[in-house]
Amino acid sequence: xxxxxxxxxxxxxxxxxxxxxxxxxxxxxxxxxxxxxxxxxxxxxxxxxxxxxxxxxxxxxxxxxxxxxxxxxxxxxxxxxxxxxxxxxxxxxxxxxxxxxxxxxxxxxxxxxxxxxxxxxxxxxxxxxxxxxxxxxxxxxxxxxxxxxxxxxxxxxxxxxxxxxxxxxxxxxxxxxxxxxxxxxxxxxxxxxxxxxxxxxxxxxxxxxxxxxxxxxxxxxxxxxxxxxxxxxxxxxxxxxxxxxxxxxxxxxxxxxxxxxxxxxxxxxxxxxxxxxxxxxxxxxxxxxxxxxxxxxxxxxxxxxxxxxxxxxxxxxxxxxxxxxxxxxxxxxxxxxxxxxxxxxxxxxxxxxxxxxx
Amino acid sequence: xxxxxxxxxxxxxxxxxxxxxxxxxxxxxxxxxxxxxxxxxxxxxxxxxxxxxxxxxxxxxxxxxxxxxxxxxxxxxxxxxxxxxxxxxxxxxxxxxxxxxxxxxxxxxxxxxxxxxxxxxxxxxxxxxxxxxxxxxxxxxxxxxxxxxxxxxxxxxxxxxxxxxxxxxxxxxxxxxxxxxxxxxxxxxxxxxxxxxxxxxxxxxxxxxxxxxxxxxxxxxxxxxxxxxxxxxxxxxxxxxxxxxxxxxxxxxxxxxxxxxxxxxxxxxxxxxxxxxxxxxxxxxxxxxxxxxxxx
Ligand SMILES: Nc1ncnc2c1ncn2[C@@H]1O[C@H](COP(=O)(O)OP(=O)(O)OP(=O)(O)O)[C@@H](O)[C@H]1O
Ligand SMILES: [Mg+2]
Numbered sequence: 001x002x003x004x005x006x007x008x009x010x011x012x013x014x015x016x017x018x019x020x021x022x023x024x025x026x027x028x029x030x031x032x033x034x035x036x037x038x039x040x041x042x043x044x045x046x047x048x049x050x051x052x053x054x055x056x057x058x059x060x061x062x063x064x065x066x067x068x069x070x071x072x073x074x075x076x077x078x079x080x081x082x083x084x085x086x087x088x089x090x091x092x093x094x095x096x097x098x099x100x101x102x103x104x105x106x107x108x109x110x111x112x113x114x115x116x117x118x119x120x121x122x123x124x125x126x127x128x129x130x131x132x133x134x135x136x137x138x139x140x141x142x143x144x145x146x147x148x149x150x151x152x153x154x155x156x157x158x159x160x161x162x163x164x165x166x167x168x169x170x171x172x173x174x175x176x177x178x179x180x181x182x183x184x185x186x187x188x189x190x191x192x193x194x195x196x197x198x199x200x201x202x203x204x205x206x207x208x209x210x211x212x213x214x215x216x217x218x219x220x221x222x223x224x225x226x227x228x229x230x231x232x233x234x235x236x237x238x239x240x241x242x243x244x245x246x247x248x249x250x251x252x253x254x255x256x257x258x259x260x261x262x263x264x265x266x267x268x269x270x271x272x273x274x275x276x277x278x279x280x281x282x283x284x285x286x287x288x289x290x291x292x293x294x295x296x297x298x299x300x301x302x303x304x305x306x307x308x309x310x311x312x313x314x315x316x317x318x319x320x321x322x323x324x325x326x327x328x329x330x331x332x333x334x335x336x337x338x339x340x341x342x343x344x345x346x347x348x349x350x351x352x353x354x355x356x357x358x
Numbered sequence: 359x360x361x362x363x364x365x366x367x368x369x370x371x372x373x374x375x376x377x378x379x380x381x382x383x384x385x386x387x388x389x390x391x392x393x394x395x396x397x398x399x400x401x402x403x404x405x406x407x408x409x410x411x412x413x414x415x416x417x418x419x420x421x422x423x424x425x426x427x428x429x430x431x432x433x434x435x436x437x438x439x440x441x442x443x444x445x446x447x448x449x450x451x452x453x454x455x456x457x458x459x460x461x462x463x464x465x466x467x468x469x470x471x472x473x474x475x476x477x478x479x480x481x482x483x484x485x486x487x488x489x490x491x492x493x494x495x496x497x498x499x500x501x502x503x504x505x506x507x508x509x510x511x512x513x514x515x516x517x518x519x520x521x522x523x524x525x526x527x528x529x530x531x532x533x534x535x536x537x538x539x540x541x542x543x544x545x546x547x548x549x550x551x552x553x554x555x556x557x558x559x560x561x562x563x564x565x566x567x568x569x570x571x572x573x574x575x576x577x578x579x580x581x582x583x584x585x586x587x588x589x590x591x592x593x594x595x596x597x598x599x600x601x602x603x604x605x606x607x608x609x610x611x612x613x614x615x616x617x618x619x620x621x622x623x624x625x626x627x628x629x630x631x632x633x634x635x636x637x638x639x640x641x642x643x644x645x646x647x648x649x650x651x652x653x654x
Contacts, residue, residue: 013472048547051547051551052551053547053550053551073550073551074550074551074552074553074554078551079551080547080548080551082544082547082548083544084542084544086542086544086545086547086548088545088548088549088563089567090566090567099549099552100551100552100553103552103553103554103558104553147548
């Protein structure tokens with residue numbers, strides 16, 4: 001099902017300002033759409049409006065072109081997985097999964113079929129008659145998924161479903177969720193504050209901050225072409241190195257004049273209008289090239305060994321850079337090394353609007 | 359050798375007691391045991407007197423003992439005991455049911471809905487409750503005379519039920535609301551998406567979870583009418599409409615009907631319905647203590 005949001009806004013009762021405002025968005029049928037953003041930016045609010053659990057203050061919500069603003073949640077053909085799983089504690093796993101179908105007065109036979117089918121897919125058949133309190137967190141997670149699956153909804157809504165799991169299980173469930181999504185042919189809208197989840201699972205990411213959409217696009221677009229300074233800083237770990245400076249004589253100069261970086265020819269064309277104006281320069285940690293003739297001579301202060309790569313926390317005068325190098329390369333703390341930035345991987349942002357320039 | 363070691367192992371999580379600590383522990387036990395003796399002794403006298411055929415109209419401590427059901431017989435044959443039991447049971451059951459019904463609604467509403475005056479209204483009722491029931495007795499009388507003009511079918515016993523129920527609403531709402539607040543509202547959301555109305559959310563999801571609390575509230579409301587002497591005495595006029603406490607008291611303070619051992623026997627029997635209810639609700643009460651939280 002195609003989900004369309006037109007100029008959606010939400011203001012909570014008793015709040016001064018709108019929590020979200022002016023959200024325009026189209027989520028195509030069968031897309032795996034991840035809503036990403038820092039805590040408190042209104043992700044859950046947006047999802048709950050789509051679910052019908054929160055009213056919509058302004059704007060329109062359309063499912064396949066039909067206006068949904070006033071339709072109660074149960075008639076929206078959606079299912080939702082909650083962060084706390086929200087399993088009914090007094091019901092067995094089977095009853096939990098059967099509940100929504102039973103509420104819709106489906107036949108016993110159909111309910112049984114669907115529940116067993118979902119339990120099979122999720123490998124929880126063994127626990128069908130246990131209470132939620134008697135199974136592990138990962139199994140509870142599956143039950144919550146199963147409960148959403150049995151109804152065969154058109155839209156799956158998930159609010160940070162993996163945040164209560166340990167790291168290994170989370171990694172495993174990420175893959176499984178995507179597989180499930182593909183096999184079910186539904187539209188999935190998934191809320192998370194974890195960029196790894198967003199990057200690995202999404203076919204489309206929506207980055208939200210302060211109630212506004214910052215960028216919409218494919219994961220690689222987010223990484224390679226962040227549209228503004230916020231996105232540049234939010235996506236990627238370690239965080240992108242960002243310098244404030246000016247364009248002088250066709251090259252980037254840091255405010256204290258200690259750094260001078262020459263952009264590539266294409267970037268230069270776009271930066272012409274910014275002569276003597278403030279800009280931000282962003283460069284990812286892995287886009288520094290070790291170079292004997294390099295223009296950046298940095299002092300390595302701390303080295304973090306991550307296995308396949310090493311993170312060098314370095315200083316150049318006032319500025320700090322995080323540089324990642326292959327894990328097997330030799331660097332020592334307290335020594336100076338020379339690097340040069342990869343010219344093809346520089347990100348320039350307008351000093352005032354913080355929007356991308358190149 | 360090893361066996362002996364095992365015996366000597368100190369397994370408690372607390373630090374071993376110092377001599378002074380041991381002394382205070384002993385003192386504690388002494389105080390507690392004497393205290394329970396103070397309570398148990400009169401109780402035991404009451405039980406013994408109730409079964410003592412040699413007792414006259416007054417309970418005397420010295421004297422002979424002969425096991426008999428004489429006083430119980432007296433209770434059933436010469437007094438309106440059974441009527442009182444029936445009255446009390448009706449009032450107690452009605453109070454318990456009415457309380458549970460009303461408190462379910464108010465507790466759920468206060469816990470789950472936001473509305474104007476949510477906090478102030480609850481605080482107001484709580485404050486009003488601090489006025490002792492006794493001070494309201496004149497009000498009850500006036501109220502009853504007004505009500506009985508308009509609704510003559512409302513008896514004084516019904517008034518009593520309303521008073522008991524009304525008196526418990528605020529505190530019980532408060533307790534139930536607190537308990538419900540600890541249940542994640544995501545459960546409500548999930549149920550809503552699964553197709554429940556608000557009534558169904560309460561009936562199918564919330565109520566089963568708060569059942570232990572409801573059991574406790576029911577128990578307390580049920581016990582109330584058994585314990586209260588003052589209100590029935592003031593409001594009810596005829597001995598036929600008395601509750602147990604009021605009725606039994608006529609065996610104590612009225613010269614003609616005075617019979618202390620029968621009073622003891624009646625008191626003993628009064629405990630019976632409460633004990634039975636306790637046993638019936640035991641599973642709920644204990645599961646309330648043992649149940650884990652909703653989230654894991
Ligand atoms: N029922 C409510 N009443 C008033 N304000 C609310 C309500 N629910 C959320 N808010 C406010 O709306 C803002 C966004 O909340 P929301 O739960 O959508 O954030 P979120 O992006 O999901 O954060 P998190 O990642 O921590 O879950 C917050 O500032 C919050 O205080
Ligand atoms: Mg949230």
